[in-house]
Amino acid sequence: GPAGSTFDGGADGWQSTGTGCNLLGVLPDLQIPLICTTTNQHRATGGNPGGALFTDFSAVANLLGIITGNGTFRSPDFTITGTPTSAQFSLQRKASISGLINQGGTVDFAATLVRTDVSPATRTPLVSETITQNDPSFVSVPAQNLAATDVAPGVYHLELSGQFTTAQLQAAQGQVGIAYDNVRLRVQDGTDDGNVAPAVFTLPATGVSESTATLNGLVDPNGSETSYAFDYRAAGTDAFTTTAAAAAGSGTAPLPFSAAITSGLATCTSYEYRVRATNAQGEGTGDLVPFRTFCAPDVVTLPASPIGADNAGLSMSLRPNGPPTVYRYEISTNPDLAGAVRTEVRGPIEGNGVSSPLTETLATLPPSTTFFYRAIAGNRLGATNGAIVSFRTQARSGPGAPGAPGAQGARGTAGRSGGSSQLNNGDQRALLRIRSALVRVGSRGRRAGQIRLRIFCRTRTGQNCAGTVKLRTRGKINPSSIPGRRKAKRKVTFSTFEYQLAVGKTGVAIATIQPEKLDLLRRIRRAKIDIIVTVTDIDNNRQAIRRKGSIVLTR
The missing domain is CATH 2.60.40.10 (Immunoglobulins)
Incomplete structure (x- = not known):
């Protein structure tokens, strides 16, 4: 029979068994709550039906080091009896983590089956994942099959754990988190599963165009013959249009199903839809998931x-x-x-x-x-x-009034006010220093296309450094991103992006180059570039600092 939880009756006995925040490499007496917090809780909102487990992580921007946060949930104990032949574990999760991943951080979660009536207790990993994208709606983690030896008769519980890790010298600003719903461990032991309505999960739409879309969902019949359909409507309206019903079978695991809307959608319109499934035991209805048809920008x-x-x-x-x-x-x-x-x-x-x-x-x-x-x-x-x-454009400003002999005014930079100048990196008059001459660009995984540039913001700015970074080839190159295709040579700008750094500190400016520029770099592998960083001091003197360097594709 099944063991697990959909949390619709509350937390269903699940408990938070620990949360924590650590600042790696810092003395243990640092007041970590001032830097980050991690919380575990059950919320009535979210989930299908309503109710899910949430781990939330928040941290402030810091220049101290890498922060890790973690949160763990434990299920009630349950007993497996009889003669199990196999088992299957499944769950849904969602992640609101873009604020962390965009800054180079990582989010990991794992589910573990723990047997506690033996000594020492045994731990069987069920699923683990490094999350690399924001998933605002619940998505199904692929079901995991277990052998009979993994579910021998005994006393067990499930653990769900999440870990958040920030990038060096940075942290998530605001709150990020992951949530869990419909956690199920189905043990095949020859007993009756009982009367269970289907479980359904609405997935994001695919194949969206100006007038068409494919609606997607997961349906778990829970052992009874089940049919499904999709309901969709324009956002803000009441009436649904329903697709033709189709058979989902009588299995005991979530399976993907789709319905193509081939006409009738209006361009540039926001829609929402849900999957709905019915069997002899009842009906399951998925969350509403939005999509928007295409149009001009x-x-x-x-x-x-x-x-x-x-x-x-x-x-x-x-x-x-x-x-x-x-x-x-x-x-x-x-x-x-x-x-x-x-x-x-x-x-x-x-x-x-x-x-x-x-x-x-x-x-x-x-x-x-x-x-x-x-x-x-x-x-x-x-x-x-x-x-x-x-x-x-501003007027060019001349020299300021002379100050007292031998001393520079508290708010002057070389006697100019509100002017603009272009300087080479390392010039003593420069308001900042570009530390990186070699700009490495990731080629794969979550860091594909990511740029990191180290910059020192001098105290003479009188304020935090802020402006733009531009990476442009020093000479003309073939700009085609397709091997073998030739175009007229020209200078290519790989990226222009904004940055902000704390005064008196060395920080890291991070950006992601656009896909076509990453494809170009994959073709040429390396190029000589000018790194140009703009900055303005407290008296509105603006500088463009230039450093010769190279951009290179790395693993």
Whole structure:
């Protein structure tokens, strides 16, 4: 018969058996709760039906070292009797962890079967996983089969454990966590499973286009002949449309089922759907899962920032609305953009998330000049122009008033105020120092495309260092990411991204290059680049620090 829990009646006897936070390499008397906290709890919301176990981890940004947090749940004891022949373990989990993974951290969870009526107790690993993406809805972990020797008659309990690890010199900001639901250990021992309604789990939609989508779900018939269907509707409406019912069989494990919606969906519309299954014992209904049909992109031109005497950062907010989308800017000194210059095409990016800001830094602009610009984005379903906005470059500033003989003012940098300059890395006047000459880019796994650049923010800035990092080839190269395809050679910008570092500290600026640039790097493996980092001090003096370096693909 089955042993496990769906948590719909509360925590069903599960208990938190431990949480912790550790700062690796630091004396044990450090007040760790000031750095991070981990909590375990049962919540009535979430899950299918409502109710699930949650482990939440939060940490503050720090420059002290790597933080680990952990949380463990234990099930009630249960007894296996009879003559078991096999067993199957399954569960669902979801993860709200993007804030940690985007900063280079890791999230791991494991399930273990523990037998306690023998000495020493035995521990059988059931499933373990390193989570590499955000899963806002519950997903099913592939069922694990156990041998008869793993479930011999005796007293057992289940353990669920999660561990969170931050990146060096960084931490998750805000709260991340994982949750567990529908934890089941089904032991085949010849006894009657009893009357059990089907268990169902709605999965994310696939094959989404401007008018079609494939709806997906998992159905566990729990031993009785079961049928299933999908209900879907436009978000914010009441009535569902239901697909034709289909047979799910009479098995005892979750199996995937799908239904294709081949027409009738409106473009650029948010929908929600659920899987529903019925057998003689009752009905199971999955959580509502959203999806959005494709359309032309949404783009908003944002105010330019930062602005110097000879440079400016053009900025936009972009929602691709599904298909791969490219973007660029038009800029002119005329309000109607007559004679506009277009920047290099960037992208593609895809999906329904909003990317903001996407910044393109222009240099060698004339001072004291008003410019007009707008953002443009397009995909296979159309192009969208953002509104036209304006900015004015700053005037070039001359020397400040002389200070007292022999001493520099408390808020001066070489006697200039509000100016802009370009310096080589290592110049004594520079507000920061680029520590990395070799920029390594990961080629696989969760760090594929990830860049890490070490920068020292000098105290003379009078504030935290913030600005943009640009990685651009020093010479012209074939920009094609496809081996054997030749294009006109040009300089290639691998990445432009924003950073922020604490004053007086060496920190790590982290970004992920776009997929097509990663494919290009896979083709050429290595390139000589200019690393250009902008920074502004407390008196609004702006510098662009340049260092010659190389970018290389690593494992």
